[in-house]
Amino acid sequence: MHWVYLAIATVFEILFALSANASKGFTKLWPTVLTLVIGAGGTFFLSLALRRLDVGVGYAIWTGLGSVGIVLLGSLVFKEKLDWRKALGIAVVIVGVIGLELSGV
Incomplete structure (x- = not known):
């Protein structure tokens, strides 16, 4: 379930x-x-x-995937x-x- 929570947190990070x-x-x-609520x-x-x-x-996964999502959305939404x-x-x-996820956590 912790991965689900992290995925939700990542979506919030992008938003x-x-x-x-x-x-x-x-x-x-x-x-x-x-912004404050999100x-x-x-x-x-x-x-x-x-x-x-x-x-x-x-934290590294959260910020890393959030950064990737923001860069991709920035290119798609904001050109x-x-x-x-x-x-x-x-x-x-x-x-x-992927390396962090494979680290056995």
Whole structure:
């Protein structure tokens, strides 16, 4: 179940970054409120996952997959440039996450 909690926390992490972007530096009320609520939700589900995962592994997977999701959504939704260097970085993060998962946690 801890992997399910971590997956949910990762989705919240991605939504958190997107809503923080929409808040324009916390100058827009409702995107700011949404950012804070989503951030709390992500932290809650991460804390549930960390009941069974080592904090270093859980946090690294959470932020790594969140970063990959944000880069991919940024290129799809916001038309941000996705060049070979970003793609290579994404691949390295994914390999790292797989390595952490295979570490026997």
